[in-house]
Amino acid sequence: MNPNPGVWQIQRWYWRQLLRAAPGTVVLLLLAQVAGAGVRGIELWGLQRLLDALWQGGATGPALLFPLLLIGSALAVSHGAGVAQGLLRARLSYRASFSLRDQVLTRVGSLRLEIHEHPEFHDRLERAQRAIPHLAQALDQLSSAVEQVITFAAYLAYSGSVHWSLPVAFLIGALPSVVQRLVAGAHYTELVREQTPGHRRLAYIGKVLSDPGYRHELWLFRLGPELRDQWQRLSVRLRRERLRHINRHQALFFAANFGAVAATLWSLWQAIHGVSAGLVSLGGLVAGAEVLYRSGSQSQRLVMALGNLHRHLLEVGFLYAFLHQEWPSRETRPAAEVELRAPVREIRFEGVSFTYPGAARPALRELTFTLRAGERVALVGPNGAGKSTLVALLLGLYEPTQGRILINGRDARAIPPSERWRHCSAIFQDFERYELTLAENLLLPERPVAIEAVLRQSGLERHMANLPDGLNTQLGRLWNGRELSLGQWQAVAIARALARPASLLVLDEPTSALDPRTEVEVYERVLAATREALVVMVSHRMGVCRLADRVLVLEGGRLVEEGTHEQLLRHGA
Ligand SMILES: Nc1ncnc2c1ncn2[C@@H]1O[C@H](COP(=O)(O)OP(=O)(O)OP(=O)(O)O)[C@@H](O)[C@H]1O
Ligand SMILES: [Mg+2]
The missing domain is CATH 3.40.50.300 (P-loop containing nucleotide triphosphate hydrolases)
Structure with missing residues (x-):
């Protein structure tokens, strides 16, 4: 097994873990997700029907009832799906985190004692343990990404009906941001790797400062202030490194956004052209202008959700790597091979x-x-x-x-x-x-x-x-x-x-x-x-x-x- 997996390998394993932890919840969550995102289209369609009815038949009449009912039910379903998703996500992430924590503890217990002599082992264990909360975060981002993908696909389909070049422009416009997020994710994992010994040291000093077992010596030898000082210096250093990384990559992400801005401007230009040529109805224009206007920012939201998902999955990869690393195990022989049935003679x-x-x-x-x-x-x-x-x-x-x-x-x-x-x-x-x-x-x-x-x-x-x-x-x-x-x-x-x-x-x-x-x-x-x-x-x-x-x-x-x-x-x- 490859202990340094790619993100596809990680996400396959991640899904297997979720399915193993709570298969029914995974299915329900997906359904809630699809329902939540799917009704957006119905809502939009209702809005278009409402506006067109208004334009054609005046402000009253049963013609308005249907679109209003449509919008109302779509909003209710979307709200209900949101609540259900929250509950299901919490349930799934608790179960999966519990199962993985259990797997890490079982793995540590099965290894030979010598392994604890290697700082590399402690680094890997630290990263694996710190990765566990990322299971839930990846799940949140996954939910958000699925929703954004469906919404973006609907926007693309709509914009395609206005002009063929619009979906192409939105997709190409999003590319620089996608590349930027992928690079940021890879740099982030590198930083996590580099910072692990520092985090371990921080945890150790924190333990010495708070564990009562060290209290007498800490007081008598006045070690507390010196150690607290070390703890603060190290904390600040690690925080600064992380902030530097975030600042740099947010600035680059901002620059990469210009692709999406250009695509939005192009789509508005096409919409104006469509109206002046009489190709688009008023209802279509009001509903459509909103879609066209938002497609650029929607693409960025999607890229952000996918980027975050990528980063959390890379972090989950540390768990994968730890559980798949071939450490020397305590039980090297199958129990049946030679048993020590008799006492030691x-x-x-x-x-x-x-x-x-x-x-x-x-x-x-x-x-x-x-x-x-x-x-x-x-x-x-x-x-x-x-x-x-x-x-x-x-x-x-x-x-x-x-x-x-x-x-x-x-x-x-x-x-x-x-x-x-x-x-x-x-x-x-x-x-x-x-x-x-x-x-x-x-x-x-x-x-x-x-x-x-x-x-x-x-x-x-x-x-x-x-x-x-x-x-x-x-x-x-x-x-x-x-x-x-x-x-x-x-x-x-x-x-x-x-x-x-x-x-x-x-x-x-x-x-x-x-x-x-x-x-x-x-x-x-x-x-x-x-x-x-x-x-x-x-x-x-x-x-x-x-x-x-x-x-x-x-x-x-x-x-x-x-x-x-x-x-x-x-x-x-
Ligand atoms: N976990 C360890 N990793 C590396 N070296 C170790 C480790 N534990 C002990 N040593 C080294 O192995 C040598 C033998 O240590 P050991 O603990 O067996 O001595 P001992 O005879 O039991 O001493 P004592 O009387 O102090 O208990 C020492 O030189 C020590 O530095
Ligand atoms: Mg001894």
Whole structure:
């Protein structure tokens, strides 16, 4: 699929999306559109009949009734069609926006983690998300364009009946404006593309300035004014660039309008000529002069509507491009190919290296080791040694850039990650705090383990007395819930990891925010509760190594030592 589509490709896709979101509404909208525009002709015809009747038979009589009824009903239908269009457009754009937002979120969720390391990905995602409101705007412009096309076609047909050259003149007169709008649309999308990193930065600074999580540092380090200043400067720059673009293209559009002005003058000249030659009736002249006079501006309105539609469709194209871009997906293998039905019995790293996308140096280099079920393995090393990266590889969140990982003797690449994750649990160093209820925070799985035991093992039990609704207590402050201390949130993360049966449990500094007494208790209880599993513990504290059967020491991404705690102590001594 071409991720940089042309406008025809986009509009075909756009229609498919609308039809998928609400097929019935699309049909009704088209009917309302055609009815609304079609009655204009009837209205005009009624007007002509009325004027001619007046001219021929005086001001009274049943001859006037029919044209009056015609005009009245045409006006009522046109008004009704306008209201219906508004309702149908709103319904359709809500549905289509919802469906596309959903598709974007699903797509993001299906991609591999490495993708987030690429700023280009974030730019494309930003553009796709900013394009969603353009679905509705394109629809509005589409409605307006359909109406303008029908009206213009009627005007052309009428002007053609006065003189053959008039429709030709109106069409040729509109050409410069059409070209100008197409060029303006293409320049506009280029500008949107260039401005995306700026908009992302603006959103980021806005988040830092408004998110309560940053408040303490912002105040204490007086970062607020500096960041606000940056935000204002960037906002002004982006706005100026956009205004410059609008000014330039509006001026060019004004110049291009002269084609339509010339066509209008030509049509008036022909009308005058027609009257003096006695070719046009008075009714025809009054109704017709209006049409001829307005055809030029009508052509400009049409060009404007088409130009806007073109611009909105190009913007919708960013959504198309994002959804069709071939990003590396999480599930590279069909689920049926190799399933990890059995729990993890053995994980073997063979010459595994890993480099973050865009990084100059590998974070892990040539690691070879084997871990087995029932083992307690401590992973130690200085900051930046690669411990959390190794953990992410163990869990299948990243794939090695070199070497391979075998799980129960099978190449891990052949196992769909979602299969693998059914057997894994973890407490991450940067664990999350979900502002949901405690029960929702534990993300209770399909096969829940005994919840009381989980609360005891995680050390959460002693804090339950402070939670008024027990497991149903809302946590955090966003919805007036109970705020927890850092250590209590960490206990929730530990409980979340223990709330699912897993044959591989990874603890990446799970107790860094716990007091020393609680830490030892938590470790002892967690290890006692997971005897069958392979447990990998990352820690900076030597006390944890004493609990481990084996210690792996990482430095600069390499495995520099391996052995029991005693062996390492002897070696170091
Ligand atoms: N998302 C990332 N993109 C690029 N480089 C990264 C990323 N995360 C970590 N790194 C780099 O990879 C190396 C290993 O980082 P890692 O987080 O694995 O260290 P660690 O041993 O867990 O350290 P700590 O004890 O501080 O938690 C570091 O040099 C770091 O700069
Ligand atoms: Mg780490």
